[in-house]
Amino acid sequence: MKFQKLFIISLIATLFIGLTSCSKDEDDAITLSGTTWKITEDTDSITMSFTSDVSFTYVYSDGEEMTSKFGTYEYTPPTISVKFDGGEAVEGRISGKTMYIGDLVLTKQ
Structure with a gap:
């Protein structure tokens, strides 16, 4: 009887520890939100700013004019689309801290 009671308490404790120690993979998600990546050559520059978990802003400047584009992205390390x-x-x-996208090589700021 004493052995059975000890066995049941041990089993419950093991289940409790096993269930509470697991964490979700979502907690470890890697995001680009809030990061900025840039390349500068001579007077030309390109900046990509990731404004949320799904959207970004792309800015190209040739020293005189600036062009902005917007879009969405998916990031599954190490691949970005x-x-x-x-x-x-x-x-x-x-x-x-390096992003290779198309023909561009951008550096995280």
Whole structure:
């Protein structure tokens, strides 16, 4: 009887610890929201700012004029897929503080 009671208490304790120690993968989600990436060559510059978990702003400047585009993205490390509002889509990848997207290499600011 004493052994059975001890066994049941041990089983309940094990189940309790096992169920409370698990965390969801969503808690560890990696997001680009709030980050800015940039490339500058001579007077030309491109800046991509990720404004939420799904949208970004792209700004190109040639030193005289500035052009802005907007779009959405999906990020599943290390792959990033961006789609501009006009329909153009580009694939890339992120390695550390470097983003390779299309022919561009941007650095995290």
